[in-house]
Amino acid sequence: MKENFLCKVQCLKALQKNWRMWKERKKFLKLKKNAIKIQRFIRRVKKTRIFKALKAALKAFSCKLKVNIDKMQKSAVLIQKVFRKFRAYKKYKPTIIKKVQLTMHQKLVARQSALVQLRNIKKRAVQKIEKY
Secondary structure (H helix, E strand, C coil): CHHHHHHHHHHHHHHHHHHHHHHHHHHHHHHHHHHHHHHHHHHHHHHHHHHHHHHHHHHHHHHHCCCCHHHHHHHHHHHHHHHHHHHHHHHHHHHHHHHHHHHHHHHHHHHHHHHHHHHHHHHHHHHHHHHC
C-alpha cells in the first residue's frame, strides 16, 4: 500500500516536472522569437539610416567633386560581385546543408557500428570465459 502510494507520488512528480519544463520551454521559444523579430527590425532601421547617410554623403561629395566614372564603375562592379555572391550562396545553401547533414549521419553510423563491434567483441570474450 505504502509502496503503491510512493510510486504514484513519483509519477505525479515526474508529470509535474515535465509539464513545467514544457511550459517554460514554450515561453522561452516565444521570447526568443520576439527578440529575433526586434533585432531584425533594429538592424533594418540601422542599415536604412546608414544607407541614407552614405547616399547623402555621396551626393554632397559628387556635387563638390565630379566623381570619376572609373571609380563609379568599380563600385558598381563591387556591388554586383557581392550581390551575385549572395545569390549563389542562397541558391546552394540547401545543398551545403544536405552535405553537412549527410557527413554528420555518416559519422554517426560509423560511431554506432564501432560500438556494435565493440559490444560483439565483449560478448565473444564473455562466451569464451564462460566456456572455461
